[in-house]
Every structure is written in structure tokens, then in C-alpha cells.
Amino acid sequence: MTKISKASETESVQSSRRDFFRKSAAFSVSAMAAASVMAPVKIDAKELKGDPAILEEQPWATKLGYPVTHNLYGQPSPYEHHVTRRNTKLLSSGNYYASIAMCPIQDLEGIITPNGLFFSRCHGGVAEIDPNEHRLMIHGLVEKPIVLTMDELKRYPSVSRIHFIECPANGGPEWRGPQFPALQFAKGMMSCAEWTGVYVKDIIKDLGLKPNARWMLAEGGDSSHMGRTVPIDKVLDDAMIVWAQNGEALRPEQGYPIRLLVPGWEGNLCVKWLARLEFASEPWYAKEETAKYTALKKSGKAIQHFYANEVNSVITSPCPEKPWTHLKKGDIVEIEGLAWSGMGTIEGVDISFDGGKNWVEASLKGLVLPKAWTRFSYIYKYEGKPLLLSSRARDDAGHIQPTVKHERDVMGVESVYHRNGIFTWEVTAKGEVNNVQVLS
16 A cells, blocks of 8 residues: 645738638648647637637737847846746755755756756855956865966866756755655755866866875855865866856856866765865865765764765656646646756656556656756656656666665665655646655
8 A cells, every 4th residue: 555645010900810710711730749649630710719819919019129239138038937046944044145046947948957047055145256366276285286367277178068966955855754845945956057167187187196185175265165075086087167157157156256066966065166175185074074964874873975966856747836737638748857867877767657656668858968967758648537656767877766765764864965765746636736755
């Protein structure tokens, strides 16, 4: 038995449009959607009677729009005003300086998050830094310590890579049970972007790394001086110092003028407003890797120095913000979602309609890249019956999402980090969507 817990032109032109539809006996429109799953739809002209959206010339078609010089920096349509980052006091330490702004993943398309919607996590507010006065110091166990201006840093050969960043507490409030009746708050501590910068290893080639260097401290130049330790193997693999995001300079809330990017690993390792890299033989045990960002097990002991975000997935449509209440029985609808892994590339995603008893394979769509969001899709004939809708991802390193029960058996319910148990939506017979957990 499954156990769940719920948490205008002239008047003559307009007359011509009306006359055209009135005199037309009938016409058909071929609508191709979801790889030809929908048949041609016949629309009788009588059905259009009284619909001003098609019978009348619309106001925007009868006058000039604003000139191209109106917005020197492009802005979203005002009709998309609901698509914003959002906050909750539950995840704020009494104010919004040490807090997080959630990404509206339910409203995004593809795998690239617009810069203005990218989730933001700060420990001391957003620093506003003059790049002309900012410096990056690299020292410790290197042969040639150096201080770089931003211009000097950008002389190194640049690379661009698409990677997600995820806070390890993404979904953390869900450990004891469903908390948020919204996808944005349940899983919005992540985003994905194209990053441009230089590999740390390319700078190290010039400076020379001493043989006993095993760890790197990254420290931010903001008021919190956020510091995290990164093992040298990761540093010399794919760690980057980035100055651009999705083709433009980093936004202040993303660490302008530079931040560290540690692909696939905890978002807090991607230190913003980067000011210092120091190399040493031992880890630093900084505040953010002792007092925070450790995982408390059932035994009372905490796991430390585990970094990669595990394989994960979530269905983004339907969700509480995007229910199926408008559907009729027999409608064809696309189930869509996101999968990601900090340990490799998404290899496949399965979908269950009964809370994990049976699974069908979804299709991966668009780009499939390592340590990046991957879109998945499944075409479904809506039947108007209750569902327990789950997704389960696997990566090319052999990892697969665990059940919530298995995850709790290993970790208990006290840890708020690295939660990647299978996520489930309850879809009611009316098409409403609720956040639930399948516990058995």
C-alpha cells in the first residue's frame, strides 16, 4: 500500500475582416504539436462569431509601437510580470541580507536561465564593486604569487561552458515532509547558464604549483568574506574564474566582477566577488564548511567534504503553479521537466504515474551536456484520473535517484543538504497539483 504525506485600421478594414469570416462557410487549420501527435483541427466560422480577438483589428496593430531607442537595455513584456524570483522568510536569517531568491523554474524554457531570473544566494548582501579597483590575489603554495587586475585576468585565453549551479540545500526543507505548495520554493535554489572565463589550471601553469599543494581556499571580497576549500584535483580539472554569464558581464548578485565556478559541485563553492585564492597542504575548515554545509547523519556525526550535487530531477509541468485544471478528458498534453547531475551527464529519465510502482521512459530534448540541466518530455493522453506523478533520473556515472525512504534510511531527517530523493506531484481528478512524498 502506498503511503504519502501531503504538504486600429479604419472601420472599412474592420468590416472587411468581419465580412470575410461571416461569408466563409468553414475552414480548417492544421496544428502540428508534440511531434505530430495532434490531428488537423476543423474550425467552423460560426465558432468565431463574437470573438473580437480574431474578428476585430487589435489596438497594437493600428498604431506605431515605441521606437527601438526606447529601451537601451531590453526588458521583458509587461505581460510576463509574474515571472520573477521570489523569497520566503523561512529561508532568511531575520533579514534578506543572508538569504536566497528562488528561480521561477516552472516558467522557464530550454536549459538557459535568463540573468535576471538566476537564483541568488548571499551571506552579507549584494556587494557593488568597482572593477577598476578590484584585485585577485593568488598565493600560498605557488612558485610565483601574483595580484591580478581585471584587465590582466582577462588576457588569459577564455572558454565558455554551460553548467548549472545548485545550492546544496535545494529541497532541504522537504526532509521531514512536503513544505511548499509551489515548485519555485521547493526546487528553485538552482539555475543554469553559459559561463565565460578562464580555467584556474591555465593560470596555475604560469604560476607553478608546489608539490605539497593539495587544497585551495577561495575567498570573496564582500562583507561576509565567504570562504570555501576546494580539493586540488577539482581545481586542476574544470574549476573556472568567470566574468561573464550568458554573453554579458556578471550581474552584481552573481558576483560581479568575477566569481569562482566549480561545475556540478555545491553552489556555495562558487564563491562570488572573488578576491583571493590561496593554496595549501591542508583544508582550512572555514566557517561555511564546519558550522554550515555539512550533512548530519542519524548517528549524530556529520559528513564533511562531500561536494558534488547528486543526480536529480523534477517535473516542471504540471506543478502547483501550472496545474491541469483546464484540460478535458482525451486532451494530449506534454509532461516536461528538468534533470541534472554534478557527477556527469544525464543518461535517461523515467516517469511514473503511480508513485513509483511502474515506470516509462521519457525523451531527452535539446542539448544534453555534462553538469548542465537536461530537459525531458513525455506525451500523455489526459484521462482525468488521480495520479502520483514522479520522475527518476540516471547519469552516465551509474548513479540513479533514490527513493525518499532509501534516502531517509541512510541520512535520517535532520540534514538539509544534498537531498535528491524522487520528487512526486499528486494530480487530482480535477487536475489540481499538490506536493507530496511517497514514503513506501
